[in-house]
Amino acid sequence: MNKAILLKSRPEGTPTESNFEIKETKTPEINDGEILLESLYVSVDPYLRGRMRDEKSYIEPFKIDHPVESSIIAQVTDSKNKDFEKGTFVHGMLPWKLKQKHTGKGLQKVDKYRAPLSAYLGILGLTGITAYVGLTKIGDLKEGETLLVSGASGAVGSTVGQIGKIMGCKVVGIAGSDEKVETMKSKFGFDKGINYKTTDDMNAAVKNACPDGVDVYFDNVGGEILDAALANINRYGRVINCGAISLYNKTEKPTGPRHETTLVKKSVKMQGFIVRDFQEDFEAATKQLGQWLQEDKLTYSETIVEGFDNIPKAFIGLFEGKNEGKMVVKI
Amino acid sequence: MNKAILLKSRPEGTPTESNFEIKETKTPEINDGEILLESLYVSVDPYLRGRMRDEKSYIEPFKIDHPVESSIIAQVTDSKNKDFEKGTFVHGMLPWKLKQKHTGKGLQKVDKYRAPLSAYLGILGLTGITAYVGLTKIGDLKEGETLLVSGASGAVGSTVGQIGKIMGCKVVGIAGSDEKVETMKSKFGFDKGINYKTTDDMNAAVKNACPDGVDVYFDNVGGEILDAALANINRYGRVINCGAISLYNKTEKPTGPRHETTLVKKSVKMQGFIVRDFQEDFEAATKQLGQWLQEDKLTYSETIVEGFDNIPKAFIGLFEGKNEGKMVVKI
Numbered sequence: 069m070n071k072a073i074l075l076k077s078r079p080e081g082t083p084t085e086s087n088f089e090i091k092e093t094k095t096p097e098i099n100d101g102e103i104l105l106e107s108l109y110v111s112v113d114p115y116l117r118g119r120m121r122d123e124k125s126y127i128e129p130f131k132i133d134h135p136v137e138s139s140i141i142a143q144v145t146d147s148k149n150k151d152f153e154k155g156t157f158v159h160g161m162l163p164w165k166l167k168q169k170h171t172g173k174g175l176q177k178v179d180k181y182r183a184p185l186s187a188y189l190g191i192l193g194l195t196g197i198t199a200y201v202g203l204t205k206i207g208d209l210k211e212g213e214t215l216l217v218s219g220a221s222g223a224v225g226s227t228v229g230q231i232g233k234i235m236g237c238k239v240v241g242i243a244g245s246d247e248k249v250e251t252m253k254s255k256f257g258f259d260k261g262i263n264y265k266t267t268d269d270m271n272a273a274v275k276n277a278c279p280d281g282v283d284v285y286f287d288n289v290g291g292e293i294l295d296a297a298l299a300n301i302n303r304y305g306r307v308i309n310c311g312a313i314s315l316y317n318k319t320e321k322p323t324g325p326r327h328e329t330t331l332v333k334k335s336v337k338m339q340g341f342i343v344r345d346f347q348e349d350f351e352a353a354t355k356q357l358g359q360w361l362q363e364d365k366l367t368y369s370e371t372i373v374e375g376f377d378n379i380p381k382a383f384i385g386l387f388e389g390k391n392e393g394k395m396v397v398k399i
Numbered sequence: 400m401n402k403a404i405l406l407k408s409r410p411e412g413t414p415t416e417s418n419f420e421i422k423e424t425k426t427p428e429i430n431d432g433e434i435l436l437e438s439l440y441v442s443v444d445p446y447l448r449g450r451m452r453d454e455k456s457y458i459e460p461f462k463i464d465h466p467v468e469s470s471i472i473a474q475v476t477d478s479k480n481k482d483f484e485k486g487t488f489v490h491g492m493l494p495w496k497l498k499q500k501h502t503g504k505g506l507q508k509v510d511k512y513r514a515p516l517s518a519y520l521g522i523l524g525l526t527g528i529t530a531y532v533g534l535t536k537i538g539d540l541k542e543g544e545t546l547l548v549s550g551a552s553g554a555v556g557s558t559v560g561q562i563g564k565i566m567g568c569k570v571v572g573i574a575g576s577d578e579k580v581e582t583m584k585s586k587f588g589f590d591k592g593i594n595y596k597t598t599d600d601m602n603a604a605v606k607n608a609c610p611d612g613v614d615v616y617f618d619n620v621g622g623e624i625l626d627a628a629l630a631n632i633n634r635y636g637r638v639i640n641c642g643a644i645s646l647y648n649k650t651e652k653p654t655g656p657r658h659e660t661t662l663v664k665k666s667v668k669m670q671g672f673i674v675r676d677f678q679e680d681f682e683a684a685t686k687q688l689g690q691w692l693q694e695d696k697l698t699y700s701e702t703i704v705e706g707f708d709n710i711p712k713a714f715i716g717l718f719e720g721k722n723e724g725k726m727v728v729k730i
Contacts, residue, residue, distance in 0.1 A: 118664065290659035304676075309662040316660075326653045328621035331640040331671030333449065338669045340662030345635075 070095040072135045073164040073379055079120055082317045082387050087120070088136070088380040096169040104146035105158070105168050107376070110397040111139035111189040112383040115342075117316045135163035136379075139193060141178065141185050152177075159188050166376055166399065183361065190223050190394035191368040192357055194343050199227035199286075200353040201346040202308045203235075206339045207284045211236035214278050216297055219288030220258065221248035223368070223394035224310060228286045229258045230366050237284075240277045242293055244389045251392065255367065270296035281305075289314045291324065298327050301336055309340035317387060369393025401426040403466045404495040404710055410451055413648045413718050418451070419467070419711040427500040435477035436489065437498050438707070441728040442470035442520040443714040446673075448647045466494035470524060472509065472516050483508075490519050497707055497730065514692065521554050521725035522699040523688055525674050530558035530617075531684040532677040533639045534566075537670045538615045542567035545609050547628055548589075550619030552579035554699070554725035555641060557587045559617045561697050564588045568615075571608045573624055575720045582723065586698065601627035612636075620645045622655065629658050632667055640671035648718060700724025 069092060076089040098104050116138055119130045130136055140162040144152045152158070152172050160175040162168065178188045190196065202224075203209045215232040219225040220241025229252060232239040240260045241252040249261035260277045267273045274282065274296045281302035287294050290312025297307065315322050330336060346353075360366040371391040373382040375398075382397045400423060407420040429435050447469055450461045461467055471493040475483045483489070483503050491506040493499065509519045521527065533555075534540045546563040550556040551572025560583060563570040571591045572583040580592035591608045598604045605613065605627045612633035618625050621643025628638065646653050661667060677684075691697040702722040704713040710728045717726055 287659065290657065290663075294659055309659050312657075312659040312663055315657060322657045323654055324657045326621065326643075326646060326655045328618065328625055328640050328643040328669075328671070329646055331669060332621075332643055332673070333671070335672050335676050336670070338659075338662060339667070340659070340664070341666050342663070345666050 071166045071376060073376075074133050075120060075130045075136050077132065078122060079117070079317075081319050083117065083120065083380075083384050085380050085384065089133075090377055093165070095167050098146060098148050098169045100148050101171060102169050103144045103149050103152045103172055105142040105162070105170050106145045107140050107142045107162070107164075107166055107168075107399050108157075109141040109186045109189055110164060110376075110379055110399065111193070112379065112386060112395050112397060113138060113194075114311055114313045114316065114386050116383065117387075135165060137161055137163045139189050140164075141188055157185060159193065164376075164379055182358070186370055186372070186394070186396050186398070187361075187368070189396055190370060191227060191361060191366060192354055195223040195394055196227050196357045197346075197350055197353045198310060198343045199224050199231055200357060201343065201349050202286060202310050202341065203228060203231055203284070205346055205349065206341055207286065207306050207308045209235055209237060209284050212238075213283035214238045214240065214280055214302075215284045215286065216240050216242070216274065216278060216282045216300075217258075217286045217288075218242045218293045218297075219311070219313065220252050220261065221256075221369075221392055222288060223370075223391075225286070225288055226252065226256045226369060226393055227366070229256050231360075233257045234360065234365055238278075238280075240274075242274075242289075248392065251369070255369070264293060271299045274300045284308065286310060287312070291315055291322065295325055295327075298330050298336070301330065301334060303334045303336075305334060305336045307336065307338040309338055313387070371395050373397045375399070400497075402497045402707060404707075405464050406451060406461045406467050408463065409453060410448070410648075412650050414448065414451065414711075414715050416711050416715065420464075421708055424496070426498050429477055429479050429500045431479050432502060433500050434475045434480050434483045434503055435498060436473035436493070436501050437476045438471050438473050438493070438496065438730050439488075440472040440517045440520055441495065441707075441710055441730065442524070443710065443717060443726050443728060444469060444525075445642055445644045445647065445717050447714065448718075466496060468492055468494045470520050471495075472519055488516060490524065495710055513689070517701055517703070517725075517727045517729070518692075518699070520727055521701060522558060522692060522697060523685055526554040526725055527558050527688045528677075528681055528684045529641060529674045530555050530562055531688060532674060532680050533617060533641050533672065534559060534562055534615070536677055536680065537672055538617065538637050538639045540566055540568060540615050543569075544614035545569045545571065545611055545633075546615045546617065547571050547573070547605065547609060547613045547631075548617045548619075549573040549624045549628075550642070550644065551583050551589065551592065552587075552700075552723055553619060554701075554722075556617070556619055557583065557700060557724055558697070560587050560589045562691075565691065565696055569609075569611075571605075573620075579723065582700070586700070595624060602630045605631045615639065617641060618643070622646055622653065626656055626658075629661050629667070632661065632665060634665045634667075636665060636667045638667065638669040640669055644718070702726050704728045706730070 158175040285297040291314035489506040552574040616628040622645035
């Protein structure tokens with residue numbers, strides 16, 4: 069027996085389980101040169117929401133009645149391809165299927181003994197690389213600066229904050245519960261944290277937590293938290309626009325204060341990116357992250373949801389703040 | 400007899416003549432090491448509006464009951480400083496006074512025979528340098544790209560468009576009258592122009608004028624024209640935030656559509672700057688601009704208002720679109 073999870077309809081606002089369909093399918097047979105993969109860990113990420121819209125973007129939208137795809141760790145359970153022995157663990161962008169055949173093209177082999185398999189979906193995968201290239205390539209973060217991070221207890225945010233500390237910065241995080249604020253300080257070494265849900269005046273809260281102003285703001289959320297960061301930005305400040313999760317489920321075009329005068333007056337840069345823009349830096353980034361991990365300078369959280377059928381629920385949970393760190397589904 | 404123009408009160412909304420006071424003063428006497436300057440040409444620029452506000456910025460606000468200052472071309476009419484002979488023409492950031500004494504520190508000598516004196520306030524001064532460093536240092540403009548410019552018939556905008564053409568780009572300008580649109584095409588060589596005052600749907604107008612999308616947008620105005628540029632921006636697009644004149648006189652905090660999702664989805668950069676951020680590039684920029692000017696690859700417009708007492712009126716005229724090209728007051 070095999071299963072796939074299809075996009076049944078395009079979400080309006082926050083996705084619901086009715087937007088997905090779990091479908092029983094046949095286990096494929098492999099031909100010469102092919103391998104059979106069994107999914108072990110499936111990554112669910114906020115950016116997938118964007119691909120569920122029927123609009124032009126850096127990557128094609130998901131098709132209705134076709135499987136959603138994301139980063140997956142799988143094991144080779146049968147092989148007619150000499151490059152992939154049976155038992156090998158691989159990592160790739162794959163459709164949400166229990167079992168699937170593959171040519172092997174574009175898959176990376178992963179070493180189970182170097183780090184836990186799920187880490188390749190997080191701190192050693194696109195999550196960690198996103199944090200690293202965002203801070204270094206876009207943010208140009210320098211020792212002694214004040215770094216503000218939103219979504220700070222999430223997978224990317226908690227890595228951003230730790231890299232900020234490794235680089236000798238003052239790091240302030242923003243998250244949505246006192247528990248998350250406590251974790252970012254005790255577990256990830258942030259200097260200060262702000263719970264935006266219990267804060268009436270975000271501008272004042274950021275000002276209070278960043279008395280020297282904000283030099284670099286790593287934005288995962290957009291919206292009013294971005295406004296508060298820009299209200300406190302320093303001259304030559306940089307905003308790394310990594311995500312805007314607070315806006316992704318809006319059905320109307322969101323509005324807010326205009327920031328162009330701030331950009332001009334303070335020579336501020338705002339720059340969006342996706343990790344794929346920096347393919348050429350992946351190897352160096354992974355090497356550096358792996359080294360910090362081995363030296364115990366980096367740690368990570370993950371929220372593991374069990375069961376293939378729960379992938380949609382885990383994905384929806386991202387928008388309800390149900391994850392601490394990387395959200396991963398274990399099959 | 401001598402005169403100075405003081406900031407009498409901080410403008411609310413659009414500046415009026417009542418915000419300024421023309422005051423008769425004494426002609427100063429010079430001491431050893433000093434020179435006496437007589438103002439010949441005074442530059443009025445939109446950014447001066449910012450310094451009239453009592454708020455922190457890259458440069459101190461103007462003080463009430465003190466002279467406003469801007470770029471001025473003056474002649475040395477008396478000298479007790481061996482570095483400045485009587486008759487020399489100089490350029491510097493100077494207070495609005497008919498005559499003033501000076502130590503000479505920070506003044507640049509200008510050559511009357513290389514270019515008309517007023518050009519040193521425009522195409523060979525901060526105006527031309529702003530266009531050049533904005534496009535090359537922030538915009539990273541490349542041959543074959545589509546360049547959109549607002550305030551396109553203004554001093555900076557018309558230079559931006561011409562540099563775009565020199566660099567082999569498709570150049571589209573936005574301005575506020577059919578006459579200005581005609582001038583940008585016939586005199587400055589823009590490929591297309593949009594009169595935003597007679598256009599109902601700016602998004603559609605930009606789309607129509609830029610069928611391949613916008614690669615680089617040089618923004619002098621902010622507001623809804625910026626929104627239209629971002630609605631048509633290409634992947635890896637760059638927005639050069641040089642000014643936001645449409646917002647400078649607003650008394651309430653302006654609002655508009657949020658752009659962070661566009662920045663993330665299309666890896667777009669928006670970056671504000673002031674020309675002083677690039678001091679080290681001034682010499683190379685002036686040299687390049689001077690060469691293009693001599694080769695007749697660059698031209699410029701100026702609107703010359705006559706009379707010291709008319710400086711405030713000329714400044715206010717900037718916000719009413721009364722200038723074509725650089726606005727200069729001839730004393």
